[in-house]
Amino acid sequence: MNTSIPMSGLLLAAALLGLSPAALAQGLPPRDVPARSLPVPGTVSPQLQALIGQPLRTGWNTPPTTPEGWRQLAEAGAAATRRLLPGFKERLKVDVEAGEMGGVKVFKVTPKDIRPENANRLLIHIHGGCYVLNPGEAGLTEAIFMAGFGGVRVISVDYRMPPEAYFPAALDDVVSVWKAAIRDTDPKRMAVFGSSAGGALTLEMMLRLKAEGLPMPAAIAPGTPMSDVTGAGDSFQTNALVDNVLVAVDGFCHAATLFYANGHDLRDPLLSPVYGDVAGFPPTILTTGTRDLLLSNTVRMHRKLRQAGVEASLQVFEGQSHAHYNRDDTAPESREAFAEIAQFFGRHLAR
Template identity: 85%
Template sequence: MSIPRLMLTAALLGLSPAAFAQGQPPREVPARSLPVPGDVSPQVQRLIAAPLRTGWNTPPTTPEGWRQLAETGAAATRQALPGLKDRLKVDVEPGEMGGVKVFRVTPKEIRPENRNRLLIHIHGGCYVLNPGEAGLPEAIFMAGFGGYRVISVDYRMPPEAYFPAALDDVLAVWKAALRDNDPKRMAVFGSSAGGALTLEMVLRAKAEGLPLPAAIAPGTPMSDVTGVGDSFQTNALVDNVLVAVDGFCHAATQFYAKGHDLKDPLLSPIHGDVTGFPPTILTTGTRDLLLSNTVRMHRKLRNAGVEAALQVFEGQSHAHYYRDDTAPESREAFSEIAGFFDKHLAK
């Protein structure tokens, strides 16, 4: 910032230029109640009004504890899958690609323009949650709302495998997909850790000289796991999914990283070279703890000359856009991503 601009900015804030330049103590915000927004659907209002995630500040401390946490959550998700598949009219078949377990998620009616297209899905869960079929909801949303064939990667997770096992598996599936599909007709998407892995996969593919997907959609990506980002403070205890920067998701990431430097671009892709990335659409919400992770990634892509779109949903916490398939906001989010893919994928 130039000296005149610094002096003007300081004056507007009622500060001396010297004090402004040196930084100020953090702003004290009084305790307050946050009403549920009235301009969102009833379904999203219920999501917003839900209590903070159980156990957000008491993460497991042993490998067996993490395994049990993942299985408990997975059991609940598996119970909901039959109804979800029925409502969105998709079929799911387990399989293998490149030596990695996958699920083929196919809409009963593939849109004509998508018959030669394929999407690769990478599930979220802070690198430790949603094993097996529990990682499928987002893939089912995309197949059902977008009319695309989807391959969902069931990547290895701790305590069976640590960094970079998840990324290795995603890249193995991408290489296998390239053998039978034109990269110009493929896209990659995922949310949270899946969003980070989407970005990390492109970094790895670029480094190895592999063809890149025609487009990507990293939703609310864990693009900086070092805790940097304004919304880690502004949305602390507001996001009812991740809740706080020092909550279970940070502990899970450390468990996955197993001592590896969290600034590594293959854990925090915000630090990577995104020059030449494919067109990208990112999704987040105003109450998302990773709002800053998402908007910072968006700006980094834009500054590198990459076509990048950003959709932000009112009132939503972390990845609320795929929590309820009956919410109009969910259809809107995935229709927006599907349209972005349709624009960039060859037919």
């Protein structure tokens, strides 16, 4: 005889006992999943298959333990990325110029052919890297993709990172650049975008602008955002050791976030924006993949925005781990992802 209690009965019992659904879930048994082999899907492009088939990120579970160790890790990764930039710039036909705005280092990324409808538009880009990686030009990949695929000017913020500066330095820098940008460009003609930590900073920036009564952009595009750095979310479990970029909830990215947070409460909405008041946010498009460790972070953020009455679109790509759409400009999925974002911006930005 089946003596299990239906879920409706469990929820009723929880309500009678004054328990939250989260507390109830803590008392439910986990589901044991047998070990299995995951093939590279044949439903994606050869370029994406190559990315999916790569081994887990080297050193994902052995993060640095000293400030100098983090500096060395960032520089090693930056050196590898810098070698790819000439090819990106040539194929996507963009020019890059270093500069400064609001006392913050930036890079101006300009396509050789700006689309006519984008002549007066400007995008602000916030790079990813778990708040500690991709310094300098190494943070430009996504900005180059957006400028090239979208035919629009981009300002990429080279915000301060540990060990030189800690929370909230990165957020302070992107807000400073925004304040400088809106002196010359109508915010209605501007959008903000970024992935991973850049996606979180995009959302955190909106919270700061809202708190300070500053104008917001016409639209934003936080890609696979680190919107909850406390480790909550289903895909931290379901995609553990499946995502070959971030790999697991207790990996290097969590250690990097703790390094940046410098003892600050991880539930602060300026570190985990899913806990913030997002009412009044601009129209938002979010991007993730089915193997992304931050799939739940992205989905939960999308639902949070929708519940607050914000126009929000969610694009989920087959087989992609964390921000795979930022890796190979020749992959049709990358072109599609940025085309979707460009079209979304095109609908919402004034000319």
